[in-house]
Amino acid sequence: MSDWKDQVEVMVHHGKISVPYSWTVGSTLSKWYVLMRDRGEIWANRCPACGKVYVPPKIKCNDCYKDMADWVKLPGTGTLESYTVVHYSEPSIQPQEPPIIYGLVKMDGADTAMVHLLGEVEPEQLMVGMRVEAVMSDQREANIFDIKHFRPLAGGEA
Amino acid sequence: MERVAIIGVAQTKYEQNKPDTFAELIYDVVSRALEDAGISIKEVDNVVSVSSDFWDGRTISSMAISDASGAFGKDITTVEGDGTFGALYGMMRILSGSFGCTVVCAHHKGSESNMRGITNTAFDPLVERRLGLDAINSAALQARRYMDKWGVWEEQFAAVSVKNHGNALRNPLAMLPMQISVDDVMASRKLADPLKLLDCSPVTDGACALILAAERHAKKWTTNKKRVWMKGVGHCSDAFRLGDRDLADTRALKQAAKKAYAMAGIADPVKQIDVAEVYDAFSYMELMWLEGLGFCEDGMGAEFVERGHADFEGKLPVNPSGGRLSAHPVQVAGLAAMAECVLQLRGEAGERQVDGAETALAHGINGMCGQSHCVWILGK
Numbered sequence: 434m435s436d437w438k439d440q441v442e443v444m445v446h447h448g449k450i451s452v453p454y455s456w457t458v459g460s461t462l463s464k465w466y467v468l469m470r471d472r473g474e475i476w477a478n479r480c481p482a483c484g485k486v487y488v489p490p491k492i493k494c495n496d497c498y499k500d501m502a503d504w505v506k507l508p509g510t511g512t513l514e515s516y517t518v519v520h521y522s523e524p525s526i527q528p529q530e531p532p533i534i535y536g537l538v539k540m541d542g543a544d545t546a547m548v549h550l551l552g553e554v555e556p557e558q559l560m561v562g563m564r565v566e567a568v569m570s571d572q573r574e575a576n577i578f579d580i581k582h583f584r585p586l587a588g589g590e591a
Numbered sequence: 592m593e594r595v596a597i598i599g600v601a602q603t604k605y606e607q608n609k610p611d612t613f614a615e616l617i618y619d620v621v622s623r624a625l626e627d628a629g630i631s632i633k634e635v636d637n638v639v640s641v642s643s644d645f646w647d648g649r650t651i652s653s654m655a656i657s658d659a660s661g662a663f664g665k666d667i668t669t670v671e672g673d674g675t676f677g678a679l680y681g682m683m684r685i686l687s688g689s690f691g692c693t694v695v696c697a698h699h700k701g702s703e704s705n706m707r708g709i710t711n712t713a714f715d716p717l718v719e720r721r722l723g724l725d726a727i728n729s730a731a732l733q734a735r736r737y738m739d740k741w742g743v744w745e746e747q748f749a750a751v752s753v754k755n756h757g758n759a760l761r762n763p764l765a766m767l768p769m770q771i772s773v774d775d776v777m778a779s780r781k782l783a784d785p786l787k788l789l790d791c792s793p794v795t796d797g798a799c800a801l802i803l804a805a806e807r808h809a810k811k812w813t814t815n816k817k818r819v820w821m822k823g824v825g826h827c828s829d830a831f832r833l834g835d836r837d838l839a840d841t842r843a844l845k846q847a848a849k850k851a852y853a854m855a856g857i858a859d860p861v862k863q864i865d866v867a868e869v870y871d872a873f874s875y876m877e878l879m880w881l882e883g884l885g886f887c888e889d890g891m892g893a894e895f896v897e898r899g900h901a902d903f904e905g906k907l908p909v910n911p912s913g914g915r916l917s918a919h920p921v922q923v924a925g926l927a928a929m930a931e932c933v934l935q936l937r938g939e940a941g942e943r944q945v946d947g948a949e950t951a952l953a954h955g956i957n958g959m960c961g962q963s964h965c966v967w968i969l970g971k
Contacts, residue, residue: 443610450648456716487835489718495830515739515838517731518784519723526711527723535722537732537834546834548719548732556784561739577718 466575552582596809599628599802600930605918609796614659616798624800641677641697674926675955675965699920701794731783741890749776759913761942792919823855828963841883855968868928925955
């Protein structure tokens with residue numbers, strides 16, 4: 434059907450949609466971020482029915498569909514379940530210049546994993562099963578970057 | 592229960608930078624699908640469109656293509672997800688008794704926007720979005736988790752890419768027909784370790800339309816040769832957040848397949864299914880989905896491909912169209928998989944025809960890393 438372009442110059446109009454949003458953080462994540470900002474701690478919440486511990490915390494348990502009233506403090510350490518080294522650049526969405534290392538970290542004391550940046554590590558050192566710990570930011574603003582990144586745990590198999 | 596048939600299909604050629612507008616693409620595929628069915632737009636009483644507002648760069652993106660889809664003066668409704676889910680909704684509308692003939696159409700022009708920017712907005716703006724996650728780097732986390740869980744290696748992912756790009760050589764609609772080797776895939780540019788350029792599906796433009804009809808109409812309007820029955824369907828979704836799932840687990844797909852197989856009377860999928868179009872957005876995904884669909888045991892997808900079972904000449908050809916690795920118009924892709932299955936079942940698939948295909952499986956996914964799945968069994 435595109436034969437028309439042999440007879441007519443193909444025109445392209447460029448545009449950009451820029452719309453501001455203000456997303457409310459809600460009951461559960463607000464509490465999580467405030468604890469992170471004010472105390473420099475990572476907390477999780479636990480299903481009262483099945484005991485599953487979620488981090489980041491959730492408003493309800495996936496399995497039981499129950500409110501998650503119990504909160505538990507996590508030690509901030511965990512095990513690397515997966516990772517990737519991103520080589521491409523996409524400044525509109527990326528928080529830093531590539532290469533960027535992302536990790537899927539199974540947090541000690543929790544049943545779920547968290548995606549975050551990995552730092553203070555060379556790509557060659559990365560291994561699934563590696564022990565890592567959260568490094569908190571000095572300047573905290575109650576958002577996901579209050580955790581600066583995860584890094585290999587000093588002393589390895591702690 | 593009354594049955595529903597697919598009585599007409601049409602697809603555009605899949606390519607980048609298509610000069611046609613969304614409405615032009617939709618008008619092209621809907622009018623050709625009607626012609627294929629041998630009916631006019633007058634017989635159609637409703638339209639299900641499939642599109643995504645963020646990709647289209649406009650809200651209520653179905654409204655802009657409603658005239659072109661033939662919905663003027665009729666009812667149009669939209670599925671924002673893969674085309675397989677649009678077909679599900681289209682079938683349900685007929686089974687409800689409210690409608691007799693449904694157009695399901697999907698359009699996508701990935702090359703008009705920015706894939707990484709768009710897919711980043713699928714993540715929670717309160718948590719993961721600001722980290723810069725997108726379709727490729729989240730898939731990379733899934734690929735590595737799958738490798739680690741089952742001891743699969745990158746060369747085994749590459750073999751899927753080699754097979755599917757090779758299959759595309761027989762499909763004139765595919766965008767990336769290529770004779771390549773495992774070494775070519777391994778040497779292609781690293782995007783997000785372990786994924787390389789040739790492990791990833793391309794940004795693609797295109798459109799597809801299906802005409803669905805209630806049995807009473809289908810038998811009146813079309814010959815037996817044209818009719819393909821929607822014999823079974825199943826769908827299921829997993830947790831939204833990546834860390835809430837085991838990314839190497841295919842439980843949502845297993846549920847979806849189980850429901851579709853039960854409805855269609857499939858007890859032994861490898862024996863009873865003649866051809867499958869499986870959602871290979873990334874090379875590794877085909878291996879995981881082969882397992883989830885029950886074509887082999889968990890962790891054995893790579894061996895299934897290595898032994899040639901999924902080859903064009905294998906015991907269960909998978910993605911003879913070239914798959915999503917050879918053309919990936921998002922949202923259109925699952926509908927295109929169904930259209931390909933229809934052509935196979937009618938014996939109209941040209942050079943990519945699988946001999947004697949009588950039962951076909953089409954699979955679509957929605958959400959990052961295959962959060963939700965829709966499985967179709969189509970048959971004569």
